[in-house]
Amino acid sequence: MALPLIGISTYLEDRTRWGVWEKPAALLPAGYHRQTQRAGGLAVLLPPDGTPDAAATAVARLDGLVISGGPDVDPARFGATRDPRTGSPAPERDAWELALIETALTAGLPLLGICRGMQLLNVALGGTLNQHVDGHQGPPGTFVDHEVTPVPGSRLAAVLSPAPLAVPTHHHQSVAELGTGLTATAHAVDGTVEALELPASAAFALAVQWHPEAADDPRLLRALVTAAGGGG
Template sequence: MGGRRPVIGVTGFHEQWAFEHGSYLFTATERVFTDGLLEAGGLPVLLMSAAETTDDAVAMLDGLLLTGGADVEPSHYGREVAPETGTPDHERDAFEIALVRAAVDRGLPVLAVCRGNQVVNVALGGELVQHAPTHQGYGHPTVGFHDVDVAAGSRLASVLGAGNHPVNSLHHQTVGSTAPSLRAVAHTADGSVEATEHPDQPLITVQWHPERQLDNDYWSRLASWLVREARTYSSRTPEGQEP
């Protein structure tokens, strides 16, 4: 494939690692994400959680992948902290919420997984269910534990196919009220939202972990979709017109 690889920004988690000579804070992401984007023809770059860099980050990117991690601070969607809600990463929350809003403003292609699905919903004005115990405790890398029904005619259906798909889960929070600019395009049998998308822009979010489902190609399909959309985006001028 000719031309440069489209640049895909990948969000990371923060983790404190202790060593004999001291303790250090790392920003990292799972290799399965970057490997999948590389295989699809993209150039993944790890983004540092610094809200003051949002505009510069979005300006240099052709696509954005939001990955999993800690619970989103409930004040971002106007709620008090529930007892079951985990300790938030305030720095990451502020950065990723600003990042999503800037990306949508520019029409930047976005793919969001698990926490990323929740961040996108919150950033665009939706709310979360802080604790959904029936969704907790899944996550085996090769086994689907429940079905999601993907809506026919949706952008997600064009990537994975419409109808039922077996997926895993590793979360206890879910989308509550869907953001006004998004539409829910996949649900579980109990009606929980498992995927959303923007009707007019290349933005898809999924609640499950396709990167951990080693018995199917969901992750490679989604990664390929993001890279294709990013390549299209990169071919446009800053004004959004084809050169």
């Protein structure tokens, strides 16, 4: 049986160094593709593509989609004035990933959002974000662990039971008003929304605020791969 093809969105950086080279690059932390592979999927990276219908073409060839973590979502995307603490916009990536999400939802393609990916899923469905929340990030380049509690009866709880659990996190934007059809299915101790999903009757569409690729726990990626046709 062919391995499910799982697309993963990437960063787009103006200056990246490797060896003697320093050039623009599309890149992704290795935890994403390694966990996808461990879960039984075939990982393919999806750098931003601004050509017409590119998202639809990509989604038509995929069995599942991961929208990865990354920079802050531009507040203009959810009708807000920029907070001074909000990072520099990434318009090309915002446009590409929103197009991927919207096309995947329309097609019923299994979708997993991670950190920024969860925030974009919420924005794609008309929700809003808080531009800054304290206590969910450590020093630059590090993750901090905190406890989250999945909502009993949710798809997330079925994937990650028992609960609560400690997860690696690094973010300062967070979900405010929920997008249409989304349900909050995990919270941090301070009440921050830590997971979103569409109803269990819909196609697999699940997103978490933390970074599962930074931990040794492939259950979320395994659930995506299973939904994408990778067996039980």
